[in-house]
Amino acid sequence: MSELLPPLLLVGCGKMGGAMFDGWLKEGPAPSFIVDRHRDSVPPPHQLVRSLDAVPASFRPGMIVLATKPQKVDAVLPALAPFAAHAPVLSVLAGRTVESLATALNACLPAGSGAPAIIRAMPNTPSAIGQGMTVCYAPPPATSADRRLCARLLSAVGEVAWIDHEDQMDMVTAISGSGPAYVFLLAELLEQVGINHGLPAPLARQIARQTVAGSGALMQASGLDAATLRQNVTSPGGTTQQALAVLMAPDAWPATLDAALAAAARRARELSGPQPVS
Template sequence: MPAHPSPLPSVLLAGCGQMGGAMLEGWLAHGLKPSVVLDRHSRTVPAPHTVVSTLDEIPAPFQPDVIVLAVKPQKADPVLDTLAVLYPQATLLSVMAGRTVESLTRRYTQANPKANPVLIRAMPNTPCAIGAGMSGLYAPPQATDTQKAHCAALLAAVGETVWVEREELIDSVTAISGSGPAYVFLLAELLEKAGVEQGLPAENARTLARKTLYGAGALLNQSPADAEELRRRVTSPGGTTAEALKVFMAPDAWPAIVPRAVAAAARRARELSS
C-alpha cells in the first residue's frame, strides 16, 4: 500500500454504518488527527478520538478539517441543517450516492444563509474495509488544493483513488466500482452453486470459487496486460475455457447483460439525485 501523510486531517464522520465504519478503520490504522464520530450505536474509538450519538454532543472547541457525510441520502437533510449552524465554512466530503453538490449546498445554505460550504463528492466501495477500496472523486471549481488534498488523503488511506472532471461521471463511478463488488460477489455465488451442481463438496466449491476470483483479480491488478489479453492467455482454442466463453459471450449473454446492468445502476444513481 502506498505511503500516506500522517496524521490524516481531522474528521467529523457523520454516519458510521458499513461504509463509514470501513473508512474509519483505515483512517485509524494510518494515523488521524483527533476526530469525532457521529454514531447512534455508540461504537468505541481509541483516544484522542470521540464518539457522539447526536451532533449536539460534539465538544464545542472541535473544528474538523473535513466533515464526511456517510449517512443515508434520504436521512441527510436534518444532519445538514445542524451542521450548517455548527460549521458554516466547512469542507464536506459526501460519499452518498445521488446527492449532488448543488443539492447539498442548497440545503446547507437554506439552513444557514451565512454558510459558505465547499462540497466534494466521492464514491468509495466496501473493499475499503481491507485497504483495497476504489474511490472516484469530484471537486467543484471553488475547492482549493488543500481541500482536495485532505479528501484525497482520506480515501487514499483505504485504497486507490481517481478524480473525474465532471460531476455526472460520479454516477458512472457508482455503477462500476461503487456497486461493482456486488457483481463480483454474485459471480462467486453462482460459481459456487455451479460447482456443487457438478458434484463438488460445498466447501470445496466455495474455496475454488473464492480463490479463483481472488487470484484472477490480483493478476489483473498487477499485470501490464489488459483484461482482454489476459483472457486470451487462459483460452486455448477448442479447450474447456473456450467452450464456457461461448456461453458467456453469446450476444444475449454478458456482452448485453453487463452494459445493461451498469446502465441500470447509473440510472438509479441519477434518480436518487432528483
C-alpha cells in the same frame, strides 16, 4: 514522515464510514469526533458521540465526512451547518448531487456565509481492507487544498480517481460502487453451478471463492490488462474457449452487463436530490 491528518468530523460510522475511519486510524488523524448511533467505541484521542449536538461548538474540523444513508442526511444538516461554515464537506452519499446537498446545507447556514465546499465521492466496500476504489468530484468552491486532503483521506482506503463531470458519477456508481456485488454474484453462481453438476458443496465453494479472489489478486499483482489475462487462460480449441464463446456472445454477458449497469446508473440518477426521511 507524512503530515498528520487534520481533525475530522465523521457523521455516520456504519459500513462505509467505519471502513474509512479504520483506514484513517492507520495514519493517525488529529483528535476527531465520530458521530454514530451504533458504533461501540473509537480509540483515544478520538471521541464517539451519539449526536452532532454533543460535538463542542468550538471544534474546528479540517474536513467533515458525511457517511449516513442518503435519506438520513437532511436531518443532520441544521446541526452540521455551524461546522460546515468553516470546513469542506466530503460526502459519500450515493446519488446525492453536490448542488442538491449544497442547496440543502446553504439553507441551514447563517445569512452571509459563503457557499459550502462540497466534494462528492463514491467509494466501495473493499475500502474495508484498504483495497477500495473511490471516484471524486470537487467543483468550486472546493479548492485544490480541499482536493489534496480528500485524496489523502481516501487513498488511506484504496485507489482514488477524479471526474470533472458529475453526470459521470452515475455510471461510476454502477461500475465501482455496486461492482463488488457483481463479483460476489459470480462467485455464488460458480459455486451453485458446480453443486448442480455434482461437485460436493464445500469443494464447489472453495474453488469458486479462490478462483475469484486469486484472479483479482493476479490482475492487481501483474498489472496486465484484463483482456490479456483472459487470453492467457484461453488455449485455442480448449475448454475456456468453449465457455467464453457462450459468455461473450453479443446477447450474453456484453448485453446483460450493459443492461444491468444501465439499470444501476438509472437508479443512481433517480436517487439524486433530497430523499424522504425514513
